[in-house]
Amino acid sequence: MELRRILAVDDEPFNLEIIEEILEDLDFELATAASGPECLEMVEAYNPQVILLDVSMPQMNGYEVCKALKANPNTSHIVVMFVSARGSVEERMEGYSVGAEDYIVKPFGHTELKSKLMNLNKLLEEKASLTQQIEDATNTAFSAMATSSEMGQIVNFIEQIGEIEDVNELAHALLRCLENFGLSSNLEFRIDDERRHYASSGVCSPIVIELFDILKGKGRLHEFTNRILVNYPVISLLILNMPTDDPDKRGRIRDHICFIVSVTEQQLRAILTRCRLLDQQRNLNDAIAMIHTKFHGMVTLLDKNRKENESVFKELQEEFENRIPTMGLDEDQEVFIFSKLDTSIQRSIAREGAIQDVKGAFKEIESDLALLAQHVNN
Incomplete structure (x- = not known):
């Protein structure tokens, strides 16, 4: 699905004029709204693919608007990029916790905004091409959960990865294991100076990659709404849909995730060690x-x-x-x-x-x- 329709929301007309000027040479349909309520009133009729949403607005701030959009089944699929004069870690995490896919800090230049939109365009295309695959994977996951216990899934995963000798194969095995628990996830492997990103549904969004970078050295667990981020020295895992209606199940799944990532980390280190030993042997x-x-x-x-x-x-x-x-x-x-x-x-x-x-x-x-x-x- 190619990016065509954009809705810009800001209570300052000057800021909307800047966005119009930047996007005028691109093949986008652009609509504007001057407040959060106006955005919510027109969004279903206009059906934008991306909303550029100002954070600081009267009546409703951007976070409140985003929550309302994501809570509505008719608008929850719309990609939201926050536009703010402030870009602290706390504000970015708040933006992600309410469902935003990206974040840009004012003042921004022509090139930065265009680059962000091109990345979101790629994200939309990936989501569209993988919709059927996601549905099939979800059906498979729930079917597997119906016939196998949680611990059985973990044991199968541990037995499987013991035979894996390729880094990318290990990453996909971890994602498949989590899918068997009905979990959608993003994953980062840190190998020397290289960072490799994987996602159960296409590609990691820019804001997820930023979160991995910001939080990789700031503690083992970070929980916000229905998301949880688990950090180990060479692996970070972000779960996007933790269960919220059953506290016992949430706690059990959280423990499973920590154990699974720990085991995966050890296997990743073993693979890297074998690769280094093979290089030494060849030398x-x-x-x-x-x-x-x-x-x-x-x-x-x-x-x-x-x-x-x-x-x-x-x-x-x-x-x-x-x-x-x-x-x-x-x-x-x-x-x-x-x-x-x-x-x-x-x-x-x-x-x-x-x-x-x-x-x-x-x-x-x-x-x-x-x-x-x-x-x-x-």
Whole structure:
């Protein structure tokens, strides 16, 4: 469903003129209302897809108007974006608690408002394309709840995620588990410097992503109206439709959610640890292969040098044996020269023994590295 109709509500005509000016070059139908009661009077007839709703207005403030819109089945589907001169955490949480999808702080520029509307347009399109899927998922969830106990669902989930090795697959398994409890949810995974967002019905709205960022370090549980946000170090989960008419069931579901998120967090950490170990294993195997290649290169070079030395000494020995008798030397001189030659040859043989020692040392190092790689692989 492409965004076409917008209703802007503000008691200051100047603010409405600014919005009209910003949106005049976009293909939107824009209607305006100067008060909360006027908005409620005209909204069903005009049927806007998005309402830009000022917070501070006389008679009815924006929060009261939003509550009335969300309480009316004919208008509860309309996307509300609050427009306010104040943007504290408390006000944003108040806006979200009454059902708003986004929040923009005055004064805002052309680009910021257009960007926010484009994001809401994407949200509308996702909601429209997934309506049938949501209905099917809801029917499946209630059917599953009718045939399986809550603890059975939890046990099945724990058994299932033990076999999962992919982060995205784990996120979708968690959402499916919550759907089996009839819960609609938004989810954030924090992996190093990356944030991944998932939703049981399409995509997370901008205000949900802001809430995750603002509240991730501010306590384990945050409850407002029929919503609950659960924080763990690398996972945040927002439930959108906690039961409100049965306090016992609400408390039981809250405990289930905390346990399920805790288990999911441990599995997520296990997956990330396995990924890091696999990377380390690959790096170690690459290093071992490189060392093996270099060792064999060095041994080959040593063998080559040894053979060249043997060849040189053999040629030298043959030349001495042929020429010394013709040089007119006395016996002592010949013995002295042959003794020196023999000593040099013996030293060469000793060097060959050293080469064998080096080869043995290299083999020991390679054996140790192979044992280390086997230990890592296991």
